[in-house]
Amino acid sequence: MIIAGFGFRAEATARSLKDAYDKLGGGADAIAVPDDKAGALCFKQLAAELDLPVHRISADAMQSVKTQTQAQKVIEKRGTGSVAEACALVATGAEGRLIAARHISEDRMATCALAMTSSEGQNT
Template identity: 60%
Template sequence: MIVAGFGFRGAATVASLRDALAQTDGPQPDAYAVPDDKARTPAFVAFAAETRTKVVPVTANALQSVQTPTQAERVLEKRGTGSVAEACALVAAGSKAALLTTRHISHDRMATCALAIGDST
């Protein structure tokens, strides 16, 4: 199971999310993972509907327990993990998850995406 984890700002657009995913240059994901407080933002809902991909909301508590290769200070202070995209992908991919890519940033710097492979979603 391949999961694309996303982190994004409130001003992110469908194009931002599309671009962040494209930057990973990886395989088509089976699911998208996103912080549960952002799972219903209009841009993300439209993006997931456009690609007909399952969405896995990830709780704030689950994010805080994940160590990530990327360590963004601002994100660490706000979310308790170094990379929201990496943490979401790892959590949603299951207990034996491994990152395929670290986070990649959209050209407009509004969204990040990381890919993980694992045993569940």
């Protein structure tokens, strides 16, 4: 399963989120967002457009994973290097792995990263 994790500023639009997602090529099976941002209009619009399951990620869970990207401003505000990467990784579980580091929307208001469950793509 592939999870698209999102981080975004208060000024972001659904277009901002979709642009960041499209830069990664789409193809997610679910989307993940910080719990406190799940009710944002832009995210609700994106979730409706994509029609994918939503994983709401707690602040504690985001802080429990190491991200590939380390943005100092995000570390100070959220306790993680990348909200998008942290959300994607938490949603895939302990064995998940990042397959695309955060990409930033053209307007710089949103980020998206992809993570995959460990069993994806492996022969059983």
